[in-house]
Amino acid sequence: MSAIEVKNLSRSYGDIDAVKDVSFTVPEKSFTVLLGPSGCGKSTILKMLSGLEQVSHGTINIGGADVTEVEASKRGVSMVFQSYALFPHLNVKENIQFGLKVRKVPAEEREKKVAEAAQVVGLSELLDRKPANLSGGQRQRVALARSIVSDQSVCLMDEPLSNLDSKLRAEMRDEIRDLQKRLGLTVVYVTHDQVEAMSMADQIILLKLGEIVQVGAPEEIYNSPNSVFSAQFIGLPPMNILNLNEIDVSSLDSKIYSAVDSNKNIKDIGVRPEHIVFSKKGLPVVVKSIDYFGGETVFKLTHKEKDFFLREPRQPKIQLGDQLNVSWNLDDMYLFDKNDQRLKS
Amino acid sequence: MKDSTRNIQGWLLFTPAAILLLAFTHYPTVTTFFQSLYTNKSILRPRRFSGVEAYESMFSDPIFWKVFVNNMWLALGTIPTSIGIAILMALIVNKAIPGRGFLRMAYFTPTMLPMIAVANIWLFFYAPEIGLIDKVLEIFGFEGNNWLGNPSTVLPSIIVMTVWKEAGLFMVFYLAGLQTISPELEEAAKLEGSSRWNYFWRIQFPLLLPTTLFVLINAFLNSFKLVDHLFVLTKGGPDNASNLILYYIYETAFSFLDISYASALTIFLLALLALTALAQFFFLDRRTHYR
């Protein structure tokens, strides 16, 4: 059964169509990530799910009931905000139990729940602190605890890690994922960071300009992107997209050449940096820059005017300015048409 | 640069301001204080040192007590009401409603008017029989009243007018305060099922406490400083029923020409205002406890 079912959802602000006819489902107890560049409507979708924002068109089902017109607090969702939205004049404990007090939960039960939630996120020692005296990570945990005590099965999160430094972000990623599994939560998580999406999601919903581009598990989107946008948004460095007019097609390996030549609709070919290898034959390139990351090396190469990347797990003896040739396996190549859509070969 | 040269430079920069401050603030204050310790000079009697005599007669002067109590009633009558109205107006114009800019301006207009102009407007409201209030009362068959001529209604009338004038100014402070509160707080509270009322009392009002403290103290100071309207409306009458300390000082000095007594009154008022200002420093310094 799906926890959330969204049908033909749209939202416009005056002339701006922030969300255009979006439909998707979120399976129960799953971790779904809304991923896309800034301004693509991720937050707007999340706010419409929460009931904090009106929908222009479409319906939202949560837990089997149509909640399109239901007010926010009655939808059975909790939310973690980007800026945490902690009440600055209340201490950690008061912040966590704010909703319980509003709902007039008896004091005894309240104490128990707050203690439990604080335990889960490791805040038991800090219950008397004001938010101003907490670190970013601790504030984040308060926001999580507040969401946990609300006992809602659906939790919405809007870029909850964007204010943390990269090390803490990696830690909290694991922690949130772990929490979601342990408590059996259905999470809808907004981010523009593909690394977060790849490492946390059961399902990624990739958005662009208010529309869904592709829906699928992280591996699925990585392995079979349906468009240039998907191909380039996921993976770092992004997939190399080579326009056939920009490269010397005749220098390609014969098998690749015949694949490319067989279909006149092909405009671009795409190859991931990790799938390109230095070889005896193939595209002639000049090494333009080399970045060592320890575990891997990223080369920036130029072929005619076109720059692209090659990723190597080892550290080959190659220097700036070297003239080499590169190639790739036929199976690792993606073909795109003039509308930037994937062509199945 | 050496420390000593820096210090000299600092003092040089400070000097022009210091001279102005000394000449126009500190020197007159000190002179006033000394004047309060001497009797008035007249053709018959020369000035003589009288010590605290002027202060003694102040504390036994029934009119002094009357204007002091009037001032306290004015403070009590205007401050809570104008703060309440200011918060309400700020909450309204903080919402994204159509015509918000116009409303903000409308609420702020009374504050921009000089007190004398305000008094003229309200003179028209309060005038017996031909005034707006009496005219409206007449329509509903009520008896009119000489609002400013009746000792029991004159102070309340002035209180109403002062609230009308001041609420707009305080609204601006509250609006600024409200805008520092992240809208996400309201969304978070809403999701938890918090009503508008609950959100105001549990979140907004406590977060506006520093603003309230600031407004409170300024409103208190204002209630002693604003007297311009008395010149137009009542001249402190009838029978000192609307007289205020500052206006009484003016009368004593320039109508009764009793400089010694006026000086004593001035020092009293100065002391009161200075204490309030100190309280402001003391409280407002600690207000940022949760930022």
Ligand SMILES: Nc1ncnc2c1ncn2[C@@H]1O[C@H](COP(=O)(O)OP(=O)(O)OP(=O)(O)O)[C@@H](O)[C@H]1O
């Ligand atoms: N209240 C509003 N009024 C007008 N336009 C809005 C409003 N809220 C959002 N928009 C517009 O809708 C579009 C989508 O906004 P949204 O906040 O959903 O983007 P986002 O994907 O969350 O971006 P980000 O990653 O920067 O948070 C943007 O073009 C934005 O300018």
Ligand SMILES: [Mg+2]
């Ligand atoms: Mg956003």
